[in-house]
Amino acid sequence: MRAAAVAVALIAVIAAPAANALHAGFLAMPELGHLYPLAAVAHAFVGLSEDNRVTMLTYSLGMKDCQRAIAGAPRVECQPFTDHGFDDFDEKFFEDFVTKPALETLGFIGEKGVELQINVSDAVVAAFKKEPRYDVILADFAHVEVAIMAAEVTETPLAVLWPLVLQLPAVARDPRIPQLGLALSIDMPWWQQMLNFAFSRLGTVMMWKKSAPFEALRAKLGLPASNILAPYRNHLVITPSVFGLDIPQPLCPNVVPAGMLQPPTAHxxxxxxxxxxxxxxxxxxxxxxxxxxxxxxxxxxxxxxxxxxxxxxxxxxxxxxxxxxxxxxxxxxxxxxxxxxxxxxxxxxxxxxxxxxxxxxxxxxxxxxxxxxxxxxxxxxxxxxxxxxxxxxxxxxxxxxxxxxxxxxxxxxxxxxxxxxxxxxxxxxxxxxxxxxxxxxxxxxxxxxxxxLQGESRRAAEALAMTAEFPQLMVDTATDVWTGMEVDATLGFSVALCLVFSGLWSCMSWLLCCGRRRAPRATSK
Structure with a gap:
């Protein structure tokens, strides 16, 4: 029923988009790969209504790239929200960094990402508390945890831009879907599926570790503890992805695969x-x-x-x-x-x-x-x-x-x-x-x-407008689905793992104990 309500609301927005003037605040990393998808949505969002506006909030050092990304978009502006720099990441750092195994770099970036969000959290919350308040927030995945806090503090509807290749945490942990960091093929053999499943379970454990500093920050802001296994279930998630390149998979009703998000450029x-x-x-x-x-x-x-x-x-x-x-x-x-x-x-x-x-x-x-x-x-x-x-x-x-x-x-x-x-x-x-x-x-x-066919930036903008106009639709929209998918995947492959190990144990027992041929005993009358 909730999924049907979301669909009806989306149709309503498409039929009569943005009856009221909407001002959206976009939170972005200062790098073109992060800015371009947000800029594509910004172009489409202001195109829904001549009264809509978008403010791109980024770091001071990213203002030049931000202006480049939004070039030509009316009623879209870039504003710095912090002077925080990245002095530790100079050219020599990256020359050494790229030689490390990819999984090691992923873990390092994850740790630094947590540290970065904690460092800029006060600036993010302050930026969204300024008057007049934004009608909706769209956050790049690199700032998702602190953006959720800012949205809750200001009671502003939130949407998240999350590339599907990253695999949403705790969603569809089907071991047939390659987990982030392993670079596995969709056609992986059964033993890689087992490895993939074990890695996804390890990822769940790491989510608990990663959440500790954020939970402390939430307590400091007077916010309740978050749901670690389903942190985005109450928010719109826009995935800039296209099925056929990204892996087709079951997605919850609040996840909108919008296709490729590229800002318009000069012909x-x-x-x-x-x-x-x-x-x-x-x-x-x-x-x-x-x-x-x-x-x-x-x-x-x-x-x-x-x-x-x-x-x-x-x-x-x-x-x-x-x-x-x-x-x-x-x-x-x-x-x-x-x-x-x-x-x-x-x-x-x-x-x-x-x-x-x-x-x-x-x-x-x-x-x-x-x-x-x-x-x-x-x-x-x-x-x-x-x-x-x-x-x-x-x-x-x-x-x-x-x-x-x-x-x-x-x-x-x-x-x-x-x-x-x-x-x-x-x-x-x-x-x-x-x-x-x-x-x-x-x-x-x-x-x-x-x-x-997935709608691209127009569909992403319409979904964002829907979130602003009907914020309650996303509250607990997919709670049962998220939980059910997690339980189904866990139980299914837990049983499979038990069967595999039981089979291996039975074979080893037969070889060691029952499979040996006994030497004939000498007998005498």
Whole structure:
């Protein structure tokens, strides 16, 4: 019944969106990968009504990126809510950090994320307590716990933007769904399913540990203890994801899969490219397209990895006698000592730059990129699916290996393991991706259709408006469903684990005790 009520309310909002002027406050990390999905919803939200407004609250150091993300959106503004910095995370830190196993980096980021939210909690609560109050809050997943507290203190409806690749805590702990951090395929064998289930149970234990400082903060703010196993059950959860790339799975009524969330950008035909770049790009078009390599805004490769990429991309460009263009976006500081891109002998097909005078989306929209060598950041993957190109995934940390696994499962490209892949493996992966390009583009066209059917930023904005207009609909909307899914998954595989271990114990007992052939006894009359 509650699910039906949610659907009826959503239809009402679609039919007559935002009868009252709504002012939404968006809470974001100061990084483009976090800002772009929120900016997409902001564009659509102000489009529902000419009276709607959005304030993007972010860190002072992220104001430039925020302005870039919301460019052209009317009645959307960026405001800093804290001067808190990230001085501990300099370039040298990331050069060392990316060499660690992905699971270790995920744990580290989780710990630092808790510490960050605690440090900025007072600033977040103060920002949302300012008058006039916001009608609804949309929080990036990186600030979800402190955003929930701010929403409860100010009695403001809250929605959460949560990428499905991260897997919602305590939702559908079906061991057939790969858990965050393991980078497993959806087609994992039974023993990996057992490992996956054990890891999900361990994750539940870690949630209790993670919740301790937040519970202390809630007590300080005079708030009751939260439900650790289902922290988002009373709030709208918007997932910027598309089924077919993200894993289809049962979702609770308060979870809205909205498809790919990308802010509108200038059409490629309206983008001015200077003559030097235009000449190079036109020459590459005649050679069959570009292999584009970019490890993201936080990707700082150690010198040995830079040399490995240098060799692999050189082999890619010259394998066909210099008939393949390679464009590598790499910070200028890391370009020292390059061989392939520094010897000046193949400048007509090889180019390295620390800054592009245009967005990579322009190259994608113009179909100039054949293969994208990427760290598999969410935004990079969805942008590429939006326009089309095959992937070579080279994940560096956190959830990136899981997104690379989703890309490989969807047959959109190849995923490599940073701990074992060298220049030969990277070169071979690019060659494989080039051969997959045509099929990958067809599959991406299907994913784009699915994403459009999911509603994308328009549906996310309508759901957000519904939350503002009918806040009580989300209260306990899916409590029974969340609890039931958790219990079903736990009981089902607990029984399976018992059967497996019982079978192993029976076999060992037979081998050790009953299976040995007794030696014949000597007898005499």
């Amino acid at each position: 490629a035909a309206d983008v001015t490219i200077d003559a030097d770049w235009q000449q190079w790009l036109d020459g590459c078009a005649k050679l069959g397209g570009i292999v584009y390599a970019n490890m993201g805004s936080l990707g700082r490769l150690p010198p040995s990895w830079v040399a490995m990429f240098d060799a692999a991309l050189r082999n890619t460009s010259r394998a066909a006698g210099g008939r393949r263009c390679v464009l590598w976006k790499l910070q200028e500081r890391q370009q020292v000592g390059l061989v392939a891109f520094g010897d000046g002998t193949h400048t007509n097909t090889e180019r390295v730059t620390g800054w592009l005078p245009f967005s990579p989306r322009t190259l994608l929209e113009q179909r100039r990129i054949s293969v994208f060598v990427t760290h598999c950041g969410d935004t990079s993957v969805y942008e590429t699916v939006q326009y089309g190109a095959a992937f070579v995934g080279y994940a560096l940390f956190a959830d990136q290996p899981d997104m690379c696994a989703r890309v490989a499962d969807a047959k959109l490209g190849v995923a490599l393991d940073k701990m074992s892949a060298g220049s030969e493996e990277l070169h071979a992966a690019v060659a494989t991706a080039l051969a997959m390009e045509a099929d990958a583009r067809v599959r991406m066209a299907t994913l784009r259709m699915v994403s459009q």
